[in-house]
Amino acid sequence: MTNTLRILYHYLRTRGRAQRWSNRAALERWQERQVLRHVKWVRRHAAFYRQWWEGRADADWRQFPMIDKGVMMEQFDELNTVGLSRTQAQDIALEAERTRDFEPQLHGVTIGLSSGTSGNRGLFLVSPQEQDAWTGTVLAKLLPGGLRESHRIAFFLRANSNLYESVRKGKLEFRYFDLMVPMEQHLMVLEQECPDIWVAPASLLRLLADAAHAGKLTVKPWRIISVAEVLDPLDRQRIEDAFQQRVHQVYQCTEGFLGATCEHGTLHLNEDIVHIDREYIDEDKRRFVPIITDFSRRAQPIIRYRLNDILTLAEQPCACGSSFTAVERIEGRCDDILYIRQLDEDEQDWQEEHEQQELDRPLVPLFPDLVTRAVISASPEIEHYQVIQHDSDRLEILYRLSGEESRAAVEAQIRERLKQLCAGLHGALPAIRFGEYAFEPGPVKLRRVERRWKPDGDRGLV
Template sequence: MSIATAVEDAKAFMFDPDIETMPRAQLAALQLDRLKKTLAHAYAKVPAFRRKFDAAGVAPDDLRTLQDLARFPFTVKTDLRDNYPFGLFAVPREKVLRLHASSGTTGKPTVVGYTRGDLDTWSELMARSLASAGAEPGDIVHNGYGYGLFTGGLGAHYGAERLGCTVVPVSGGGTERQVTLMQDFAADILCATPSYALNIAEVAAGMGVDIRTLPLRFGVFGAEPWSEEMRRELEARLGIKAVDIYGLSEILGPGVACECHVAQDGLHGWEDHFLFEVVDPETLQPLPMGATGELVITTLTKEALPMIRYRTRDITRLTDEPCVCGRTHTRIMRVTGRTDDMLIIRGVNVYPSQVEAVLIGLPDLAPHYQLVLTRKDALDSITVEVELAADASCDEASRARKAGEVRHHIKSMIGVTCDIVIKSSGEVPRSQGKAIRVKDLRKIAS
């Protein structure tokens, strides 16, 4: 294959009008055909799915419309753990070319597998996502996502190569060296968690490097919830457009959906490969378009590990309003939190991302924080530890005033009363990957 042909093939991933602007009726017909095949495949090949379907009194042939999917049972993360390691695979293990797994910090890890076809699909959808985010063939992609069993690094890597980009597979850590490589290689695209991207910007400033003067144009950030306030902080510190990408290992990895760099307003979900629902997290009943609830995803083309109505625990809403970029796929609006991340503090529901949105909007604070949970006399309490900006006044009177200001804003915006600890620059632990926003000391205390 000539270089010219390779570049033309790569450009095909930048915007495919046959797929990304497909009329809704045609897209729904494609989804229905693929959904029928997926249900039949899962029922025939995975005993655990067959038992769940039988217990719910449904069979693949009962699906005649997309709306009929609501009759089928949900899949949850414990289903993967209960069938550890390969019990949910729908192909012989010898057909699985790659395995990824979660850390398993709260039990057995969740294991996911990919056939050759799955890997091709993943690469294609990551190429589509990166193109949506602004990447072009020939760009240098600085990949700061973690490699290994975590899906982020390899997902971004193979997608960028499929698009025709040059990949720097640096992973996380060694942040000073990362800054140097971004300078020396003239990176165009940064892929990382938003918290680690902030760490890179901070380290660069400490090295005397103004990262905003580099060729960097776009940042593709995901793997943890982040707010619009965080977006503005990232764009100001890095001199880029910050674009949100979404995915989870159980479904595919990164590349399930991605914002476009044109609007930066909701993630285009790749509906030719996934079916998206939003349900009430309490009643589990489907919610109408535009209502906020828990995102549920069904895979339409996965071979090794089909997922039927997988409860992601992510809180969001869907919109089918037209996007200025021209893509017609349903958009997943920014994930505001997870049902399993929600904190209930003295009767008030609190998501860490809500606290982040308040903190980043206040002057003289750095965008580094942790929420510390404690329990005393059967009552839960929350302490917000947040850093002063490097150039802010740090005498005790100034700290006390700032703590009072933060406490007031959190109370007025979220409705929860917090203790506030104002820390000096560098005292809040930095992220080398996914940020640890919550430190739960309640079990230790009990």
């Protein structure tokens, strides 16, 4: 059961924190105190972490061994502090998804499943106290006008949750839109109820934008918030053109509420509730993998957790003046970094007659953002696209055009831009197969750039 006073407390505290720290150093000193207090509590209450940190002092928390989703799920029973087993939690979450009834809890704890885009679905646990804290924090960060204003919020999600339902407070009305329901029904309800805040995956927002362009949707929201999927530059532009406003973002996953955009549209990490270290994978281009320590969650402690996401640090501080780290872009997942064969500097093309020799060569990383920009720059008529890598020498590119431009001409342009991109990395352009784009939003997240193979361990990675 939610506690309105507790929600209000966290709402006011979050809004106050936004103006509390005058500089980055003050924020980091405060974070250090919060993490040390949290680590001390977790060591006493979570059997897994006691063993995981054995022989290491609390003050050395930055040197604690990292965990990831695999470790968290394997050690679920000993990692959580509310006495739930993985089997119990998973059974409840799966039954909720089967029946589409997301209200059941266990001992007051909200249980949910991640979408499992990496093939490994994660469980999350949220206590009543944490649910209230989340609600107050989300409202403070996403509703700059405050709680005195009335809003009707439309959530388009794969699965509902008591966590999301808790947003329904005071003058706020909440409506869950199930992504398993046909799009025509969503359009009808939007026209009837006219919610003024839309929260949805980027692929669904894109369909709403397409419907608006086609005259099938006439209502326009006051605020649009993209969640759950990477917001592709192509989709962002089409959505903003359709509704004549900025698309805001929430960066949230099983591991926590990690970021939100400010009024300038810049994504800031929520460093008032999480500490985030950066593991750089391309420091020159400011790309890093976040390692998070959430000092606000106790039911399922997340400490030194290595995410699978690729973030790009903003080159300049945000004009809003926030001390929280500004992120230029969430690029995708590490699993979707493509890999191509390295060529000698004097080689220009893939040499089929030396195929075995080529297969023994190191692999060069090709980041999703670079692939995205190469594809969408090939033609202004590219309306949708998806790039799938099946092996180091096989790419599949699915796309849809909005106009009458020749597909042969567009494909030649895509091929040329990817060839130039690969050449700049001294890599071989894979063979490319083109096809029709046919993705529809639903239970599976859209990944514009996706790698469906895993490099062998004995193949070198550059």
